[in-house]
Amino acid sequence: MTIYVAWIGEGPEPPRLLDPAIAALQREFQMAARRAWIDERSPNAFDVRRQQHSSRVILEWLAGRMPADGAKLLGVTGMDLFIPVLTFVFGEAQLAGRVAVVSTARLREPPADALVRARLAKESVHEVGHTFGLVHCASSACVMARSPALAAVDLKQDRLCPDCRSRFRDLREQSYVAARPPYPDCR
Numbered sequence: 483m484t485i486y487v488a489w490i491g492e493g494p495e496p497p498r499l500l501d502p503a504i505a506a507l508q509r510e511f512q513m514a515a516r517r518a519w520i521d522e523r524s525p526n527a528f529d530v531r532r533q534q535h536s537s538r539v540i541l542e543w544l545a546g547r548m549p550a551d552g553a554k555l556l557g558v559t560g561m562d563l564f565i566p567v568l569t570f571v572f573g574e575a576q577l578a579g580r581v582a583v584v585s586t587a588r589l590r591e592p593p594a595d596a597l598v599r600a601r602l603a604k605e606s607v608h609e610v611g612h613t614f615g616l617v618h619c620a621s622s623a624c625v626m627a628r629s630p631a632l633a634a635v636d637l638k639q640d641r642l643c644p645d646c647r648s649r650f651r652d653l654r655e656q657s658y659v660a661a662r663p664p665y666p667d668c669r
């Protein structure tokens with residue numbers, strides 16, 4: 483099983499943008515992580531009134547594009563994302579689901595590429611962490627800390643704290659148990 487990461491931005495992908503995110507995902511979740519190539523773009527995600535893209539619509543669209551051996555699919559975009567109750571989001575994920583999306587639009591202040599790549603790696607691990615069932619963490623250094631603003635992103639590391647790491651191990655075991663058929667095969 484593999485964590486896939488795909489560029490779903492409007493223009494061409496910035497060079498080497500996804501490499502640190504893929505490396506961090508592989509390291510933190512102890513699972514293969516690699517590129518997926520999605521040529522189309524999510525229709526109906528742009529909200530004319532807000533001039534932003536709906537992360538909800540993108541998540542639903544991504545869910546239909548999971549590669550056959552994919553465990554998780556993370557879409558990375560330069561488009562600015564929103565959910566109805568917030569002015570913007572860095573990303574969104576299906577909690578204990580399979581897909582997540584992150585945006586670099588609000589990570590570019592200042593627009594230094596190395597900084598953007600580092601922030602993207604953190605938000606990628608954060609959102610994919612949600613797909614594994616991890617919730618927000620009280621430790622400000624933990625990658626699962628809530629990040630309403632850039633200062634909080636810069637404060638945290640791209641790693642799970644010991645508590646979240648042990649919770650991740652538990653959740654993974656539970657999901658293997660839950661993945662078994664509920665009843666024996668009878669005929």
Ligand SMILES: [Zn+2]
Nearest residue numbers: 608612618628
């Ligand atoms: Zn979160």
Ligand SMILES: [Zn+2]
Nearest residue numbers: 619624643646
């Ligand atoms: Zn934590």
